[in-house]
Amino acid sequence: MISQLYMGNEKQVLLEQIAADILNDNICPDLAREATNLVMGCGNVDAEIVFIGEAPGKNEDLSGLPFVGAAGKFLTEMLAEINMKRDDVYITNIVKYRPPNNRDPSISEKEAFWPFLARQLMVIQPKIVVTLGRHSMECFLSDCKISDIHGRPHRIKFGKVSLTIVPLYHPAAALYNGGLRTTLIEDFKKLPKLVNYINLEEKEKYGSEETGKNSG
Numbered sequence: 704m705i706s707q708l709y710m711g712n713e714k715q716v717l718l719e720q721i722a723a724d725i726l727n728d729n730i731c732p733d734l735a736r737e738a739t740n741l742v743m744g745c746g747n748v749d750a751e752i753v754f755i756g757e758a759p760g761k762n763e764d765l766s767g768l769p770f771v772g773a774a775g776k777f778l779t780e781m782l783a784e785i786n787m788k789r790d791d792v793y794i795t796n797i798v799k800y801r802p803p804n805n806r807d808p809s810i811s812e813k814e815a816f817w818p819f820l821a822r823q824l825m826v827i828q829p830k831i832v833v834t835l836g837r838h839s840m841e842c843f844l845s846d847c848k849i850s851d852i853h854g855r856p857h858r859i860k861f862g863k864v865s866l867t868i869v870p871l872y873h874p875a876a877a878l879y880n881g882g883l884r885t886t887l888i889e890d891f892k893k894l895p896k897l898v899n900y901i902n903l904e905e906k907e908k909y910g911s912e913e914t915g916k917n918s919g
Contacts, residue, residue, distance in 0.1 A: 749827075752832075793827055831868070840870040843866075844859070
């Protein structure tokens with residue numbers, strides 16, 4: 704739960720400012736030079752769930768939108784399985800430019816973009832952050848193996864507040880591995896229950912705080 708609250712229109716302005724800051728600060732100039740577009744993210748700025756991948760691919764670089772290729776189509780299909788659309792969630796990546804030849808993002812590239820990803824999360828204020836793949840997971844849970852913890856929520860300190868992280872396999876990996884595909888779909892189906900649990904937990908917490916104030 705992020706303590707600072709923003710309204711929808713204000714969130715959009717703040718997210719646009721983050722993109723402008725990446726450009727003005729010339730983040731990862733070698734990547735920027737080769738890229739067609741800065742791929743910031745898309746979806747609902749008031750989303751309860753934020754999905755974070757590793758970096759844009761070819762289709763994402765050309766369109767300026769995250770997860771629009773084969774992996775993105777699979778992500779859309781899994782969202783439909785839990786009665787959600789892409790417009791209900793927010794989707795982004797750690798690194799906002801496409802690495803050449805779709806190589807893995809380097810440690811230095813992930814570190815360079817981390818402050819901007821953190822700002823995105825502070826603005827959107829999601830209930831849960833779903834990391835897609837090892838690279839995304841390691842930004843939040845650096846000492847873990849995705850094979851050991853996939854699908855399990857982890858509450859971490861995020862600045863002065865806590866954030867619930869759910870590591871999942873990357874849809875691209877699951878496309879070519881039947882076992883991973885089944886695992887990812889099953890893990891995905893847990894997300895609505897987790898959001899409901901967090902909402903209930905917050906309602907009970909803040910409701911009891913209000914009761915305490917009123918009785919005083």
